[in-house]
Amino acid sequence: DQQVKQNSPSLSVQEGRISILNCDYTNSMFDYFLWYKKYPAEGPTFLISISSIKDKNEDGRFTVFLNKSAKHLSLHIVPSQPGDSAVYFCAASEGGGGADGLTFGKGTHLIIQP
Amino acid sequence: ETGVTQSPTHLIKTRGQQVTLRCSSQSGHNTVSWYQQALGQGPQFIFQYYREEENGRGNFPPRFSGLQFPNYSSELNVNALELDDSALYLCASSLASAGRNGYTFGSGTRLTVV
Numbered sequence: 415d416q417q418v419k420q421n422s423p424s425l426s427v428q429e430g431r432i433s434i435l436n437c438d439y440t441n442s443m444f445d446y447f448l449w450y451k452k453y454p455a456e457g458p459t460f461l462i463s464i465s466s467i468k469d470k471n472e473d474g475r476f477t478v479f480l481n482k483s484a485k486h487l488s489l490h491i492v493p494s495q496p497g498d499s500a501v502y503f504c505a506a507s508e509g510g511g512g513a514d515g516l517t518f519g520k521g522t523h524l525i526i527q528p
Numbered sequence: 529e530t531g532v533t534q535s536p537t538h539l540i541k542t543r544g545q546q547v548t549l550r551c552s553s554q555s556g557h558n559t560v561s562w563y564q565q566a567l568g569q570g571p572q573f574i575f576q577y578y579r580e581e582e583n584g585r586g587n588f589p590p591r592f593s594g595l596q597f598p599n600y601s602s603e604l605n606v607n608a609l610e611l612d613d614s615a616l617y618l619c620a621s622s623l624a625s626a627g628r629n630g631y632t633f634g635s636g637t638r639l640t641v642v
Contacts, residue, residue: 515561515576
């Protein structure tokens with residue numbers, strides 16, 4: 415039973431255009447959502463997060479949108495750069511403190527083409 | 529400031545054997561969690577340690593056990609290895625007060641069970 419789903423295994427975007435990565439979840443108890451980026455042979459690195467009480471959070475080129483009624487979130491990267499090519503994981507957690515860990519999706523491989 | 533370091537980077541074990549993976553937390557971090565990432569999947573939460581006690585656990589059997597030491601470094605032990613235990617094992621450290629944004633992941637240990 416996958417509680418966090420990333421239905422696109424890969425996404426190819428031209429440099430300079432917008433990249434939109436999508437994520438759906440089923441557990442309505444999730445109250446915090448995060449995006450991680452992973453390069454080969456490295457651990458995931460934190461990118462941006464959003465609390466369930468908000469619908470948008472922005473940090474530079476990265477914006478995360480949350481639609482609670484649809485149980486859907488998306489990560490927008492504008493403009494896309496070659497260094498953005500990586501695997502992006504959507505993750506969620508319920509409750510505070512993090513002791514329940516993060517629930518990750520399977521990831522989307524973003525490829526930025528020159 | 530050093531990040532999270534894991535050892536070894538790669539390991540091959542035979543089914544039925546036992547394995548110990550090691551993790552040194554980022555300086556100043558007092559909480560450590562472990563994740564298993566099978567091929568083509570997202571990381572799955574195994575457990576978390578705070579002040580040398582397990583304070584959260586995912587859906588993993590008791591043959592997955594851990595330790596956290598006074599210097600906040602940690603071990604993951606897996607007994608009676610099965611072929612399905614072949615995966616990338618990721619360690620993440622954080623400050624308990626940092627919340628879910630604060631995880632720093634290591635590059636992982638690639639375990640192959642034959």
